[in-house]
Amino acid sequence: MQVSDPYSNLGSQDRAVQTRIAEAMEARCIDPAQVALRRAYLNDLELPTGALAVEFGSGTGHVTKNLIDMAGASSALGIEPSPVMVDRAQALFSAEPALTFQTGDAKASGLEDASVDMVLMHTLLCHVPGPEDVVAEAFRVLKPGGVLAICDGDYDTATTQIGDFDPLDQIVRFMLDQNVTNMWIMRQIADILSGHGFELSQRRAHGYVAEGEAAYFMTVIERGADKMVENGLVFPQTGEALKAEAKLRLEANRFFGFMSYVSQIAHKPRGV
Template sequence: MTTTVAPFDVYGKTDQLDTPILETMVTRLEARGEQARFQQMMGDYLEAMQIDQAQSVLDLGCGTGVAARTIAARPNFTGKITAVVLSDHLVASARQLAAREGVADQIDFRVGDSRSLDLPNDSFDAVVAHTLVSHVDQLAETLHEIARVVRPGGFVGIFDGDYASLTFSHPDAQQGQRYDELIISAVITQPRAMRRMPHLLAAAGLDLITHFPYVVTDIGRADYWIPALESFRKILPASGAMTAAEAGAWVDARLDESTRNIFFGSS
């Protein structure tokens, strides 16, 4: 008898991964953070949160600290940031990057679990969940924790994607759908989280104030999606979604499409 192991979202299990995979994540997260489109989207929600007025900010599921460093570097921000992530390796990387950018004294990076935070009630003026909610398996618990630690009248910014719509070009429609589903299983736990968000926010006692809808699409040439594609060479095999050979062939095919101006990637 043979058995197969279902693919898992590597970004939701950063406390269980080997260093090479975590370093691949660091590279991918930092490259995404440098993308102009990504920076614009982040800037939109930080402005809506009136983040410069916050004296205490929680960056939950902070990854390499892209959001925390962005907030700390804002000219009119004078507060302090607590940044929490599952992986001690990512905490170490985030600290190094913050020190390199001269904002380390404003950010307290620490290991923690978004589903059960070792933080007091009503302790933050603002909470940022920056590409977190699509990776947590107990989403309601995480949102209730966010509601618990933000002070009354404080702001919560949830930035994430509707990853059930994630799709890439492929010459065969059925095979393309199969690969899309494998990729989603490898990098996302909650692909429909944002579709459920209005209901989940209400259940957590949070009020929806505003929203910013985006579609991130490359057509013809790959640009925004390049860092993700390159990361898939290691992340897809690590998740169990594809073999290393299959992942490499899939990535090479998409990059070849980009050179021929026939690429498509969107979410």
């Protein structure tokens, strides 16, 4: 387990770090391939009329909105420990009365027992030490028959490698080491869910390949190169050279960025 993962305690990072992460999160949220990925697992859930859905770890709020416009919930609540993220989500979606955000912890959400129709965790669990506690909280707050949707990266597949010994790929490996608490969460989640009483439904893979300006992957390269410099791993000139390599590849149509995501749907059994 990596203790360096800033997403595991984002609220206590300094504001500049939270803001940089928020900007990267937004770049990922609005990437059309990421939107399609979320639609692929959210659009065929059968929620009851008037459903209330909750996103644990709602970040900038774009994915919380998808609980309404993709999953068909009537109202959605985002719970997120970072006040910077909550403020940003509230400002972005102030015109959407069905969408609310509050600070809180997915391990102790403060929601009533059996009070919500759906819980979503989108790229949350890879950052949480003790994901079992979050799964137990989802089980507690869901109504019998309620839906749990989890999607996260299958991080060992993340790469920018275009050939043997490609130095750019070291940034991806480094960023995984620095920013992900559990790389293997989606390979472990089925066991955790069934151990907490959930009935398993669809599990799907979603390949994500960077297109066009590769905006999200570029934030990974830039943040990774800067962090390598900050940690004293490389000289500033080398950090800049790695960023330049990524930009040159993009201009020359040589840039490749890929990661597979996995989604898992589960239900709280009826009659529990």
